[in-house]
Amino acid sequence: MVTGVVAHREPVVDDIEREAEQRWHPAVRVLFRFGFVVVGVGMAGVWLLHALLRTLGVPQEMVSEVAEWTALHPLTDWIGTQIFDVRIDYTVTGSGDTAAKWVAVLTLLLVAVPVTVSWTVLDRHRPNYTRLYEWFRLLLRFSLASALLLYGMIKVLPTQMSFNLERLVEPFGHMSPMAVLWAQSSLSEPYEMALGAAEVVAALLLILPVTAGLGSVLAVIVALQVLLMNLAFDVPVKLFALQLFLYATVLAAPDVIRVVRTLLGHAVEARTSTSLLPTVRGNRILSAAQVLLGVWLLGAMTVEAYDGWHTYGNARPKSPLYGIWNVTEYSIAGEQVPALVDFREPPSNSGMPSANERFRRIIFDIPQGMTVQRLDDSLVSFPARIDTDQHTITLSKDTAHQWKLATFSYARPQSDRLILDGVLGGRPVRMQLDQVDLGQFPAVSRGFHWVQATPYFR
Incomplete structure (x- = not known):
């Protein structure tokens, strides 16, 4: 032993x-x-x-x-x-x-x-x-x-x-x-x-x-x-x-x-x-x-x-309005705002576009947020709350939505069209949005190819 x-x-x-x-x-x-x-x-x-x-x-x-x-x-x-x-x-x-x-x-x-x-x-x-x-x-x-x-x-x-x-x-x-x-x-x-x-x-x-x-x-x-x-x-x-x-x-x-x-x-x-x-x-x-x-x-x-x-990864929930939407019509108090860019008057530093500043696109990705693309292509994001029962969108400065920036009601007459009506910066705003077909972006639609006649550099 x-x-x-x-x-x-x-x-x-x-x-x-x-x-x-x-x-x-x-x-x-x-x-x-x-x-x-x-x-x-x-x-x-x-x-x-x-x-x-x-x-x-x-x-x-x-x-x-x-x-x-x-x-x-x-x-x-x-x-x-x-x-x-x-x-x-x-x-x-x-x-x-x-x-x-x-x-x-x-x-x-x-x-x-x-x-x-x-x-x-x-x-x-x-x-x-x-x-x-x-x-x-x-x-x-x-x-x-x-x-x-x-x-x-x-x-x-x-x-x-x-x-x-x-x-x-x-x-x-x-x-x-x-x-x-x-x-x-x-x-x-x-x-x-x-x-x-x-x-x-x-x-x-x-x-x-x-x-x-x-x-x-x-x-x-x-x-x-x-x-x-x-x-x-x-x-x-x-x-x-x-x-x-x-x-x-x-x-x-x-x-x-x-x-x-x-x-x-x-x-x-x-x-x-x-x-x-x-x-x-x-x-x-x-x-x-x-x-x-x-x-x-x-x-x-x-x-x-x-x-x-x-x-917040790729398996995260998607917004009920998921997609990229082009703003095709934009009016303030019934008056159409043209899709023009005036670089002499840059956007305010507050981050929130004013009612007079027409949006180029609106992007709905995550359920609790919304991103706006200005006419100069810059992007600004906000906490958003989308109520699918009341058909409303609330934009705020904070995720708790105690400081509201804008409220819109929305209608979806067609699957690829949205109509937003609401108040932005104290002024009535109406927007018509047309959904962008994501298939037009080669980054997500190109896919994988074993055989290619020529390099695809589009």
């Missing part, structure tokens, strides 16, 4: 002895301490904490409050105001490149310096951090996997780049580089789903220790592509994309080096890794825990993506 136990534990004992024999260069030890504080704790650890809080159903308000403190809230505020003369605002805007996030990274780097110095002084006799390095890699693995699962699933279930009708009539030159990227990606669900599938596969490979090496190499390719798109099309997630690429590079570096050495004809020994825990049983339990955590993250991210897909 005793002999069996000793033999069972022997490989881990060898790991401990081998770890004690290694001695890292002093500069490597200092660099590791700094990297562990910045990348491990301050970046990957914080992201994984936020991801787990979301999956556990913690209210968004509490997650936001935790995010402020993990961004070193008081010190970041002081650095922002005193050094950059910028008021730090932690409001969630959908952008990952806000001033608050950039200043928070600088704060983290500054804080990491004295922490690293203190750690170096107090732990200067330690020969290496072989075991802590493995824990560091484990933290990077699951932080990267959780992010890839999140961004991958909202592409597999097309949500991140959802199709919007207004893109079909918005002039190309009016679109920002990010809007161009989103528009071209949303036109092909298979393309968007393939991008997401690559991210999900990389994440699943990262979860299992035995396939983590392959997953990290695939993650480098995926993260590099995301980073290049964010940089090339000015997508405001550059900072986080850089972090994901850094995680993937750190994880893949040992395997990439081994592959390169093999291709150059050098002999490569079997890779050895240090056990995370001192007992075989403990390591088995830890491996099982990694699988369970991976399954939990996959399930939670899938549910979140599925909800988003049906809320």
Whole structure:
């Protein structure tokens, strides 16, 4: 019995002895301490904490409050105001490149310096951090996997780049580089789903220790592509994309080096890794825990993506008046307004066209919104409430419809014609709208062709 136990534990004992024999260069030890504080704790650890809080159903308000403190809230505020003369605002805007996030990274780097110095002084006799390095890699693995699962699933279930009708009539030159990227990606669900599938596969490979090496190499390719798109099309997630690429590079570096050495004809020994825990049983339990955590993250991210897909993704509900409608007749108090553009009098900055400003098109896409295209081709959207029983359309400044801008009654004498009557800017307005046949847009009607006599560049 005793002999069996000793033999069972022997490989881990060898790991401990081998770890004690290694001695890292002093500069490597200092660099590791700094990297562990910045990348491990301050970046990957914080992201994984936020991801787990979301999956556990913690209210968004509490997650936001935790995010402020993990961004070193008081010190970041002081650095922002005193050094950059910028008021730090932690409001969630959908952008990952806000001033608050950039200043928070600088704060983290500054804080990491004295922490690293203190750690170096107090732990200067330690020969290496072989075991802590493995824990560091484990933290990077699951932080990267959780992010890839999140961004991958909202592409597999097309949500991140959802199709919007207004893109079909918005002039190309009016679109920002990010809007161009989103528009071209949303036109092909298979393309968007393939991008997401690559991210999900990389994440699943990262979860299992035995396939983590392959997953990290695939993650480098995926993260590099995301980073290049964010940089090339000015997508405001550059900072986080850089972090994901850094995680993937750190994880893949040992395997990439081994592959390169093999291709150059050098002999490569079997890779050895240090056990995370001192007992075989403990390591088995830890491996099982990694699988369970991976399954939990996959399930939670899938549910979140599925909800988003049906809320604002391509599976979202459509407006009861869904379509693009040309304004063929427009009158104010019974007097026809011609379809002319006067660029000497640009639209007001309030965002809401006046009654005197004739609309060119009205676009109904989502049930709770309406988009107007002006005669100069600019677009402006409003919260809208369409009552199909009363046949009314209410436009407001807010989604709760407490600040109403206009109310119209509508009639649909034909399936492709709408008549709107109402008050806009205090004046009576009547519009006749004719529905546009979406088949006239090659972007959605062209389809796929194996055989083409000539390139189709219409």
